[in-house]
Every structure is written in C-alpha cells, then in structure tokens.
Amino acid sequence: MGPTSPEQTPGDGANAGYDTDVGEVSTVARPLRGPLRLAVFWIGVVTAGVHIYLNTFGTMAELRFAALHFGLFGLLCALLYPLYPARTRKGQAAVLGVDVALGLLCLGTVAYLFLYEDAFYDRGMAFDTADWIAAGLALLLAMEFARRSSGWLIPILVALSLSYAIWWGPWVDGVFHFSGLSAEVMMMRTYFTGDGLFGPIARISYSYVAMFIIFGAFLVRSGAGDFIIDLARCAAGRLLGGPGLVAVFGSGLMGSISGSAVANTMSTGVITIPLMKRAGYPPRFAAGVEAAASTGGQIMPPIMGAGAFIMANYTLVPYVDIVALSVLPAIIYFLSVGAFVRVEAIRQGLTAQAPEDGKSFKQVMKEGWHFLLPIAVLIALLVQGFTPTYAAGISMAAVVVASWLSKNRMGPRAILEALAEGARIAATMAILLVAVGVVVAVIATTGVGNTFSLMINDWAGGQLWVLLVLVAIASLVLGMGLPVTAAYAVLAPLSAPALNDLMMADHIVQAIAAGDVPQQMAMTVGMLLPDLSGTLGQPMPLAEAERVWAQVSALPGDFTSGFADQLVDPVTVSMTLLAAHLIIFWLSQDSNVTPPVCLTAFAAGAIAGTRPMPTGFMAWKVAKGLYIVPVLFAYTPLVTGSWAEQIEVFAFACLGVYAFAGTFQGCLESRLHWWERIATGGAALLLLWPHGTLAIHLSGAALLGVLIALSWRRKARG
Template identity: 60%
Template sequence: MSTAIPDTDQETADKLKSLELAQRPAESSVGRVVYWIGVLFSLTHIYFNTLGTWSELYVSAIHFGGFALICALMVPGFKSQTRAGQRSVLLLDILVGLAAIACALYLIRFEDALYDRGVEFVTLDWVFSLLAIGIALEMARRTTGWFIPSLIVVALTYVFWWGPFIGGMFGFAGLSLETLLYRSYFGSDGMFGSIARISWTFVFMFILFGAFLVRSGAGDFIIELSRCAAGRFVGGPGFVAVLGSGLMGSVSGSSVANTVSTGVITIPLMRRAGFPARFAAGVEAAASTGGQLMPPVMGAGAFIMASYTQIPYVDIVAMAALPALLYFMSVGFYVRVEAMRSHAQSVELDTRPLKEVMKEGWHFLLPLAVLVGLLIYGFTPTYAAGISIISVVVASWLSKNPMGPTAVFDALAQGARNMATTAMLLVAVGLVVNVVAMTGIGNTFSLMISDWAGGSLLITILLVGLASLVLGMGLPVTAAYIVLATLSAPALYNLIAETKLIELMVSGGLPEAARMIFMLVDPEKVALLASPMSEIDAKALLALVPPDFMGQLMTQAVDPVVLSMALLSAHMIIFWLSQDSNVTPPVCLTAFAAAAIAKTPPMATGFTAWKIAKGLYVVPLLFGYTNLIGGSAEEVMRVFVFALFGLYAFVGFMEGHLESKLNLPLRLICGAAGTAMLWPHDMWSVDLAGLAVFIALFMYSRRGIGAVATAR
C-alpha cells in the first residue's frame, strides 16, 4: 500500500516532517547495505527464536549490537550540508554501529573472565560497559529525541551520585559506579535483561509477521474489506477509517504508521463525503491510536504485560478483545453523530461486492487463522508467529502476486527496519527499569500514590492518567507503559485487590483462614465477619490490618485467579492510559500526522482527536470497577453490552446530538442514562432503566430527521 502524503501547506508539512525520522533513503547505497543487513539479522532472529539455544543474555547483546548498527546507518546522528561533511557523518555512524557490535562481542567473550576475577572490573570492562550505555543513549536520542536519554542519565546518576544528597522517602544510600555498570551491562536485569528479551522474542517476531503481511498485499485487502463492510452506511467513509485502522493496527502496532498508511485513503474519502476536515483527521488519529489496543500485537504491550504479570499471552489478548471493540465502537458513535449532523452522504465509495473482494483476498485471512489457532492450541507466541510467517508466504501463492525470493527478502529487510527504533528504545528503557529495581523506588512511588489518593481507586487512576500524559510528552507509548507499570502497577493492584476483599467481607463469604488474621487485629469484631456487613464497617476493619499482614490476608481470602485478574486489570488501566499521549495536546504525534494529511491546524486537530478518543478514559474505569476483565461470561457480556449503549449515550450528551439535535433537557437526560449504564453497580433495574431511556431518546431524535429535511 502506498504511504505517500498528498501535497500539504508549508505549516502542516513541517509538522509531519518533525514526526518522521530523518532516515537515509532506502534506495541509496547505504540503504542497500541496511537492506541486506536487515535480511541477515531477521534470519538470525528467526533462528534464535526457533532452533537456537544460546544464552538469553548473549542473544540480547547481539540484538542490541545488530540493531544499533542498522539504526546508526538508517538515522544519521548529525546533519551536514556538504557532500564531504555527509561522508564524515556516515563514517562516524559506521564507527558507532561497529562499536555497538564490539560491545556485544566483548560481553559474550569476556563475561566468564569477569566472574573468574570475582566480578572485579579491569580497564576494558569499564570501557565497554560505558561505551554500551553511551551507544544506547545515542540511539535513543536519534530515534525519540532528548527526553529518554535525559531520563536515563537522571536515573543512573541517582544510583551512584545524587541519591544520597536528597532526603525523605526518595533518599538512596547509593551504589558504586562499578556496581552500577556491572548490573547495567553484565547483569541479567540491565539493558540486556527482561525488556531486551521481550524485544528480540515477542516484539520482533510479530513486527516481522506484520511486515510479511503488508508485503504480501494484505494492507490493500484490509482497506477493500473495510469499504465493503462499512462503506454503505450513513457516514460510511468514517466507518471505513475506524474499521480499516483497527484492522491495520492489529498487526502493525504503530499508531503513527497506521495513520499515514490508512489516512491517505480514508481522510480524503471522509472529506468528499461531507465530514469537516478537522473531524476527519481526528477520527483517523483516534482510530489509529486504537490499533495499539487491538489484539494480537497491541503495540508490543501484550508481550510486556505477559512478562510482568506472568499471565499467558493468549489469555491477555483474549480479554483485551472486547474492551478494544468498545473503544472502536465509541469512535464509531462519534462518526454516526457527526454524519447525521453534517448530513454526510451515505456513500462516496467505489465499493466492490464483498464476494468479489473475498474471492481475491480470502487467503490473507489464513495466516491470522493459523496464528490464532496455534495460540489457542497452546504454542508459544514466538513459535506461532514463526509458523504464521511461513503461512503468509504459502498463502500468497494462492493470489495473483505470489511471494517469491525477492518479496521474502523485502519483508525480512522491512521487518528489521521497522524493528530498529523499537529495539533501541526497549534496550534503553531497560536501564531505567533496572534502576527502579535496584533502588526500590518503584515501591516508594506506589506508596506515595496510595498516600496521595487516600485509598481511593478513582483518584489513583486519575493520578496515573496525569502521569501518563506527562510521560507521553517525551516517551513513546510503549516506553511510557513500561515506566508507569514499574512505578504504579503495585499501587493500582493493591487497591483493586482490596476492593475484591471488601466485597467478600460485605457478603460474609470470608474464608475461615482469613478470619484468623483479623483475630490478631481486633478479636472482638471477628464475629462480624461470619455474616454480611456494611461496606463502611468492612473498610474500617480492613484499615486496622498492618501492611505486613496484608499480603498474607489477600492470599488467604481471595482466589488466586481473582488476584491475577486484579493484577491484569491494573496493567490494562496503565496500558490504556499510556495511549492518550497520541491524541492529547500539546504533544500528540498521531493527530499531527493526520492533520498534515487533512491540511488542518495540528493543535486544533489534536483537541478534536482527544474528544473523539474519550473511550481511552472511560474503559479503564470499567477495568477497575467492574468484572470486564476476568469475570464470568455472563458478567463480562453484561458489562460490555450496557457499556456499549452507555458510551453511545455519553457521546450524545457530549455532542448534544443523536439522530438530530438534542435540546438541553434531553441532552442532560441522555447523559444521565449513559451514567446509569456505565456506573458500577449490581442492579439490573438501573441498567435496564438507563437503556430504556436512551432507546426512547434515540427513537425520538429520529423524528427530528424529517423536520430537519423539511426545513432544508
């Protein structure tokens, strides 16, 4: 699929250029070198993920060295106007890349020698550990700007320099520079630790899978399928943007790339259909942001979440599907409302019959079916991705454009290029995660959040949302999620788990073993736990439990499955809130990319996208207060169905419009109906009443359509 950008005015063109890396052209001589290095490195990673038995630390080091070389050649570190200066910059970039490979080889060759010396550094240990960290900082600077390198420097210097000089809860006694370098470079928790392992296993294999799908022509099929499925509805081009961006994002995992690849088609379609230009750009930005919420890739978030929570990847993506659908439906509701308000035409698309589209592209669905089938059957995600890559090639032989050796090499090279910046980002962020683990600052931060929130889950979620917005101004969403999850997930988990415990206490279903812990706290009130009690009494009694006993109490009282789902809910909240920086001013990269295509003011487009993406804030509340994650099938479907209509009612309240304009009293009633369906409670009567009121309002608003048509 073409990703060319239509002509834009100078302001928006400059905005878009600021979002893209100043990469060397792929067709240049350097680009051809990167091409073949990418092919070789992709094949190497496939080997490591299937047949290889090397140490994970060594593979992580090779992963860093190879992708640092690719990144150094792709993204110049400095600008030069003269040809001679360009050659000097290229030579410097080559030296940086080769130095990264030398750092990887040194670790592999001399790690045993370090331990033979009793972990005592010699000169070369100092040189290569400092060099590796310096290269990680430089690659992060080239790919994301100065924020991440600055954050890493602050974190590292906190450990060996300024930590002892600050008092209070963030004071740290400090470690020697040698200890810090050992743990960062040689240690299994540093830059070559768990985050790097996630990078070269799950993330790389699925990015490579997406590259094969795109090279095989699946992107064009997705757009055509979206046109057939949604193009004939009122406001059809808007629904094509929502559906197409969701499907593309499910395999690409990059919101900006999603916007550029699908927006060049969907935004002009929406504008021709009658949608305002700024709204069209906002819809594309919001829908493309949702692509990172859509299984199976989820912008690498599902893999990192699986590593943090120890919950199987296939379970995470299964439970993420309905919430993602809620988000895309909420964007679709905005499209429907705006289509009715703007009188957008029902169809402005040259759609082909669905039967014809499926006849030409049904084979593109086979690799996805293979992937899902292998995951459900119990194979590891990396193995499933590897087999699915092969299935893409085989399935392409059923099309008019079968993938031959050239196409396979193209996909291998493009997968490596797509992965280079992500790999450097994850390796660099691993340094921050290592500092958090070494210093215990994560527990301190969680305690601080709990203290500020005063035990309120809502305030805690709001604080995490604010922190995610601030971090998102300088960090990509995956990095923001990693940092926030490391710092605040324990606090969120504890509050959600305490909510489950209070529910048991209120119902009188607390196990006998858990009651014995309360015997140590207040023997006189233990008898109250044998029968239902008020929520206020339960919270007061729970507040008496010392923090040292809380973990044991949770283990004794709450089912382990419920606790694991509480942990997953905490991470889902953080992951969803981490996406808001894509569409929230002042730094909203996805909205800026859409604005460049639509020729609209970037900041105003950002505010429009922020409004349309309100599901990013509503659905996380459902994670915290309902059983949308981990509940029974009946509980999940109840929350899903009423939340779906609640979000529609919420959109009607925000816009003052459903099928026709709502006056102020009806608008307030619509908001009340949406609140009734979204508010967490156990009363079916409230949900049904809210649903009945909304349906009545919807039908009443349809009566206004004829009146509007008559007036026109």
C-alpha cells in the same frame, strides 16, 4: 533477480512504509541512496534472518542473544539516523563515516561480551580496564542511538537512574533515600548480567517485539493492507457514515498488524480521510476519527503492539489470555469511535452511499481470502500452546505460501524486501527497549518502584478514582517524550502496584460485606482488634465493610496480605493485577491524541489539511474511550469477572458509549434539544456507572431508549 541495486530496495528513507510506535517521536532520518541504501538493505535482511532463526529453531544463551540483538540493531540505527543533520555533502560524508565507526563499535562491544564473559567470571567479577571500556561504550552507544531515534528523554532517564543508584541516592532524604551501589557493581549489572541493557525488557524486544514487527512487514509486503481497506469498505461502506466507519474498521485491523498509531494513520489515512471529506464530513472531524481509530490499533487483538508482550512478562499472565480478555474492551473502544462517526453523519445530514469501487463482499473475499490464512495460523498456534515467537515465525511462512494464491506472489526478492523492511522498522524500538531496560533495572534494584507506588497511593488518599487521574497525568507526560510502549514499560513498575492494591481492597471489602471471612480469621482479627469481635463473618452494609477493612489494613503487612489471600481467589488476584496493567497500557495510548503533543493527530491533520492543534482536540474528543474503558477495568468485572459478568458489562458499556457520543455531539438519530442532551448524558452515566447495579444500568438503557424514540419521531416528521 534479487535486490542487487539500490533502486530495487523499498522505501526512500528510514521511516518509509510502516514504522513501529517509535513513529510517535519525531526523528530526522538519513536519506538512503546508493551503496548506503544497499548496505542497510542487506544488514536488515541478515538482522531479521538471525532473529527469525534463533527465535524459531536455533538456540543461544539469553544474555548473548540480547547483546547480539543490540549490536545488530545498533548498527542499523547508526546508519539510519545521523549523528546530526549536516548541510553540505562533505559534512554528510564525514558524519556518515563517524556513524559507520559507531555502528561497528557497537558490534565490537557485543563481540567483547561473547569473547570475555567467561574470563570476567573466572577472575571473580572484578572489572579491569577493558571491561570498563566495553561496558561504558555499550551504555553510551545505547543512550546515543536512543537519542537519535526517539529524542532526549530516554538518555536523560538512563543518566538520572544510574546516577541516583551510584551517587546522589545517599544524599536524598526521606522515602527516596538509597544507600547506593558502587559504579563497578552497577556497570557489571548493566552489561554482564541479565538485569540491565540485556535484561528482561531486551529479551522481550529480541523475541516478541522483533518477531511480530517482522511478521507485520511480511503481511504488508504481501498486499494485506489493500485487502483490509477493501474489506472495511465492503463491510461498512454502505452504512450511514460509511467512509468514517471504513476508517474505524480498517485502521483497527491495520493497527493491530503494524503496532504503530502514526504509521497506521499515514498508511490508511491517505485513503480514508479523503473518502470522509468527499462524503461530507468536516476535514477536522475526518482527521480526528482517523487518528482515534489508528490509536486503537495497539489495543486491538490479536497482536496489540509490543506492549502486550511486556505486560505478559510483568504480570505472568499468558499472552493468549491477555489477547482473549482484550477483545471486548477493544470492541467497546471502536464502537465508541464508530458512534461519533454515525452521530456526526446524522448531525451533518449525510446519507448512506455505496462504496466508490462497488466491490461486493463476495468479490473482496474471492480476491483476498488468502490474507486471512496467516492470521488464522497465528491464532491457531497460539491457542494450541506454541510460543508467540514460534507462532510468528511459522506465520511468516504462511504469509508467503498464502501470497502464492494471489496475483502478488512473494518470491525471493519480495521475501528479502520484507525481511529488510521488518528489521528497519524494528530498529528504533529495539534500541529504545534496550535502553529502557537500564531504567527498569534501577527501579527494581533501588526499590523506587515500591516507594513511588506507596507515595502515589498516599496522594490518592485511598481513593481509586484519584489514583486513576494521577496515572493518566503521568502517562500523558511520559508519552510526550516516549513512544507508548516505552511509556508503559517505565510507568507500569511504578504505578501498577498501587493500582493493584486499591483494586484488591475493593474485592476484599466486597467479601467482608458478603460475610465471607473464615471463622478462624475472624477470631484472630477479633483478638487483635476487640471492637471488631463478632463483626466479621456476618453480612454487613458496604460502608461498614469499608470501615472494617480500614482498621484491618492498618495491621502489619504480612497479616494484611494473608487476609487478602484467604478472601480473594487466586484467579481474581491474577486478573486484578492484569486489570491494573491494562489500565496503564490503555492510558499510555492517550498521548497519541491528547494535546499539546499528539503526533498521530498531527499526522492526520497534515493529510486532511487542517491545523494541528484543533485537530488534536478533535481526536482527543473522539478517542474518549481511552478513558472510559480503564474506568471499567478498575470498577467493573470486565476483566476479573466470569464471562457472563463480562458480557453484561460489555453490553451496557456499548450503549453507554453511544449515549456518550450523542451527548458530546448533541445528536442521536436527530439533533437534540438542550434538555434531551442533558438527559442523554444522564443515560450515559447510568449505563457506565462504576459498581452500578443491574437496576441502575437498566434504568439508563430505558432512558436512552426513550430519547432515541423521541429522536426517531422528530426525524420522521422532518
């Protein structure tokens, strides 16, 4: 029997079950009951079905698909999030009537684009009254639905961006002066072209983001979440600090599927936090571990949340390559959280315990091995070169087929429920990304991105570490009002060029120091800068190479870029740009666990029964890998180097994050004396030191080994 009654549809509200990273922004969802619940269910089914068909088998012009994406999800947002929370039943009915009208009006703007796009171009792209009305309504509705679901920040950014391009840009002096565009041109670009509402960000939303969110909903509906928790208990439950390691392992796997830190916390935290508390962990620490582990889900391959798809669009690096290069950094992060778990277990005097359910690995795999099949199908299709959207569509079918091997067989009703839940989860992110597309388009059109990049580069004074701090602050501020994916989408065009320039400068300096400058280029530079004649092309100290590059980089831009092209191979150039974006992507996650606005930590605190702000500070401490790994991206060949270089960085970084956790907690295999704690901090710095030589890293490893041996000896003596 299909879902023909409200009682058969899943969840109690718009945010029931899993949510995408829009969950990081507090919203007021409308309770869904009766006919409204049934309407939302079937609209969700249709919306998800349309996206799966068009992304997998069908075809439609990109502009029209993006507009249809906006219209369908706009209707869902209108029904899920009320105009305002009315208190009386009469007021609620009136608000619902307005919201239904606005949702239909959103579909109307899409219908207008479908019907009159050709006529608009036939009359030479001259706006008439109907064009103004349709474009204006589409823009206002996108801003309004973004406000309802994610707060005021996105509508304010959209309004500021458009008003800058149209009105107050010409009045701004200095580097941000912009001569301005007419309102008609901006509205045309916003509505009728693939640059604004229906531009590249919307295309990412209707393809990658929507498809993988729906895929995640299928996995959750099939029961894969329970299997992941059981697998985590089996793999880590018997180890010292097992319940905490279950949280790390399980939340990492679940987060990659759900793409949401808050939803991940609410789903796995209700299991892992009580487990940790019963094992003897302090409640605040248990909540902090769950928040930190859940945040890491969005940097965990193979899916990595929506940001990875936007990154592929920005960098032109294939999504599969981004996923492959993100494996080692993600492991470093989760090992850093796991190190805090183990060290705290020792500090609290906890002992290893068998999992409460007593299931063996063989039993868990026997009951749930089929849940791995859809993931295997997804990875295999991606590796074979199929598009991510096609791979996601086929993998949804694989989820259904795999479920037939379990007790939780997915029939027509379950498939419809998965479709409806996937669409409902994706609705807010879809509207958010459509609206963000206007901001990104203005940044590109006005050149603000390049200007801002030059400005923060100037503030940093050419120092990469200063620029990293500035980007971290900017990402934290943006993250207070935006989901992490939106924060990354806005910040990347502004900050990535500056990061890329300074990181490229580092490669160039190393090439100059090695004497790798071609003779022809060395002669050209010698003619332009006589004091460097005979210097280039010869090995020199790094400090001297930095002085030489400072002089060369002052030459005209075209010459400088040509200089860089000849000294750095194309693969390194591409990987350096990717590393710059990975830095921003990782730093964008910190708002989940960094006070004062850290809703992931607040959600974990609510489960653990701890105060929000102290829980936030605990999560911030445990999630320090979010800051360590971006430093490795910037200063080491963790992304840009060969596999051997990446493995070397990875190995020392794993030891370094363990020493880092020991320093923070004052404990390794036993509690540390004050001088041992300082020495452990020194070992962490040596192991993680940027541009550290092998000798420096080996020194750090040796020092850490001595400290662990002393700690073990003290533990053995009791």
